Amino acid sequence: MLFPAMQDPKQELRLKRTLYAIAGGAVHTFLCWVFLQWNFFRATPQEFFYLFGFFWLVHLSFPLLIVLGINQRFKDPSLTLYQMTWATICIMITLYFIYDLRMVVLMYYLLVMIFGAYRLRLKEFLFISGLAIVGYGLVIFALVYNQAEILNLRVEYIQWMCFSVVMTSFALLGSNLSALRRKYRKQRQMLSAAMDRISVLVETDELTGLWNRRHLMRFLRGQKALAERGGYCFSICYLDLDHFKDVNDLYGHNVGDLVLQKTSREMADQLREIDCLARFGGEEFLAVLSQADQAAALTVGQRLMDKVRNLDFGEGLSDLKMTVSIGIAEFIPGESTDQLLQRADRAMYQAKKLGRDQVALSGPL
Numbered sequence: 001m002l003f004p005a006m007q008d009p010k011q012e013l014r015l016k017r018t019l020y021a022i023a024g025g026a027v028h029t030f031l032c033w034v035f036l037q038w039n040f041f042r043a044t045p046q047e048f049f050y051l052f053g054f055f056w057l058v059h060l061s062f063p064l065l066i067v068l069g070i071n072q073r074f075k076d077p078s079l080t081l082y083q084m085t086w087a088t089i090c091i092m093i094t095l096y097f098i099y100d101l102r103m104v105v106l107m108y109y110l111l112v113m114i115f116g117a118y119r120l121r122l123k124e125f126l127f128i129s130g131l132a133i134v135g136y137g138l139v140i141f142a143l144v145y146n147q148a149e150i151l152n153l154r155v156e157y158i159q160w161m162c163f164s165v166v167m168t169s170f171a172l173l174g175s176n177l178s179a180l181r182r183k184y185r186k187q188r189q190m191l192s193a194a195m196d197r198i199s200v201l202v203e204t205d206e207l208t209g210l211w212n213r214r215h216l217m218r219f220l221r222g223q224k225a226l227a228e229r230g231g232y233c234f235s236i237c238y239l240d241l242d243h244f245k246d247v248n249d250l251y252g253h254n255v256g257d258l259v260l261q262k263t264s265r266e267m268a269d270q271l272r273e274i275d276c277l278a279r280f281g282g283e284e285f286l287a288v289l290s291q292a293d294q295a296a297a298l299t300v301g302q303r304l305m306d307k308v309r310n311l312d313f314g315e316g317l318s319d320l321k322m323t324v325s326i327g328i329a330e331f332i333p334g335e336s337t338d339q340l341l342q343r344a345d346r347a348m349y350q351a352k353k354l355g356r357d358q359v360a361l362s363g364p365l
Helices: 009-037 045-059 061-068 080-097 102-115 122-145 153-202 213-228 244-251 253-269 294-309 337-353
Strands: 234-241 276-281 284-290 324-330 359-361
Touching: 009 045, 009 061, 009 080, 009 102, 045 061, 045 080, 080 102, 080 122, 102 122, 102 153, 122 153, 213 234, 213 276, 213 284, 213 337, 234 253, 234 294, 234 337, 244 253, 253 276, 253 284, 253 294, 284 294, 294 324, 294 359, 324 337, 337 359
Parallel strands: 324 359
Antiparallel strands: 234 284, 234 324, 276 284
């Protein structure tokens, strides 16, 4: 892609906001051009062209920085403060050239302040407001000093005072709006994180950290839908820890929980990311193997069986050994998920009948 930075949705949003700001700059330029036509702008057409040509040279640099991705090197990638600072300087400069209608441009300047209403903090708002107030004061001083226009200083002073009060009030209001927006965004992020956490908890087994039956059945239905479209297969492994009740009876439930946790982690490590391992209930587990036929599932089942058999449960439990019986069933198009589970369950019991620590394959019901 010619501009990789624009693949980021945030960059697209920043560019859109900047183009809105440029549209505002176009309104300001048009307004001043109208003043020039009506002889309210103290400049020749050529001087007007040079002045606004310089303004637009900087205006257009902001979207260029975003398109090239250079803005991401700044603390605020939106460049809000920089754009508002430049817009303030441009407007204050044009005030010097305008006869009588300066308040019209100052009213337009409020649009610049609105641009930062949801972005700037209080100190940044105060900086922009201070820049505008000082800039307007300097315009009045320059007009008097250069005798460019006969001024009613009392009127100009009152206008300057009113403008100062309005700008200060706007800065305080804008900073409050910005703070509320940040607070709302933080709360929304916290809520989103909480909802994600709740979603995981709802579909996760608390003891082992594996998926629970709820998630497994949803995953299983998705695999079934893929397989029935053709060109896709999957198998399931129904796993049951052998003599697990004896572990609870001899060692206690705490050790029983430890056995479930360690075997769960070990079995999960043997599967791929595209597979799904869930605790199906008690000491029963179910593994859904994506894109795996019965032969591939058999290989996985034997590997799981070997890993469980060789598990070391730690100091003081060296004599504790676990085995697992596994029933494997490959999905047959047209059967229901319940039928598939029944076949795997039946194969698992067949493995137990064969003496446990076995893998058994299932045929059709």
